Amino acid sequence: MYNDSENPAIALIGLGETGTAVSNQLYRKAIRNVVPILCDTDPDRLRASPIPNKLFVESGRDHADARWHLADAFNELPALGELALIVTDLRTPADCELVPILVDLLAEYGLFTVVCIGLPPDIEAAQQDLANQTMHRLQAEADSLWIYPLSDTTWSQQVDQLTSAVGKLATFGESMLGNVDFMDFKKVVSKARLTLTTARARGQSRSAEIMQELTRQLNQQMAISESGVYRVLLVVCYSDDKPLLVREHVDLSNWVSEVVKTEPLVCKLGMFADPEQGEWLDVSVLIGMPVADASADQASR
DSSP states (O other): OOOOTTTOOOEEEEEEEHHHHHHHHTTSSSSSTTEEEEEEEEEHHHHHHHOSSSEETTTTOOOOOOOHHHHHHHTTTTOOOOOEEEEEESSSSHHHHHHHHHHHHHHHHHOEEEEEEOOTTTOHHHHHHHHHHHHHHHHSSSSEEEEEEESOOOOHHHHHHHHHHHHHHHHHHHHHTTHHHHHOOOOOHHTTTEEEEEEEOOSHHHHHHHHHHHHHHHHHOOOOOOOOEEEEEEEEEEOOOSSSOHHHHHHHHHHHHHHHSSSOEEEEEEEEEEETTTEEEEEEEEEEEETTTHHHHHHHH
């Protein structure tokens, strides 16, 4: 997944059964400069994974003991880069116990940490309450939080959904790292509930098709609350052979204004020409919402 001669840009940490499954799938994909790490209380699941970097925590350890154990194990990991993505679904008490410890340790290493929570609809009431408490805590302790609601399907299909979403975030984050754009990335999602939507199209109606797909993804993620959005980063990629038309630029700008609802505190635009794009237009929209909205959404579920 990454070149050993390079310093990996992103630490991808899969926590628990779902986090491990997502990391295993992404390990087989060609995402540049990502170092995958597993953290689990199930030794058999860890042994079955092809990922070499593994953090085993015995079930039943108290908080202090688990933190000490993980801190010691972190010393054996390769270089972690600048950005960390923790992937979990908070389906078990162990997931809820370990994710704040990982956030704390990654902060000590100086990584900007985004917790990616694939929220399943079928959690038992007691575990849902624990997951809500954990998300409320993460809003204060993590750099950013991404709550991605999963559909009411089989577990393997939910894993596929979360894998696709996290893969897009990892690819987007990797493209931002190493240049001034990463500062924009951090500014938009810092201490916020994160949402990322991406779409691509070609042809005469490509901007209309892209806006339709971006809207669909936003609705799926339940990203827009009554209080609106307060930070936006819009990234557009095209080729010089098929540049962004003025009409398309206006359409996308108007779409952002309709989505945001209120005047955002931060609104940034990135435009890139890539000769490999051909006729394709790629658009990514990174949104940061006040973290209080995450709690409100969960309370209403």
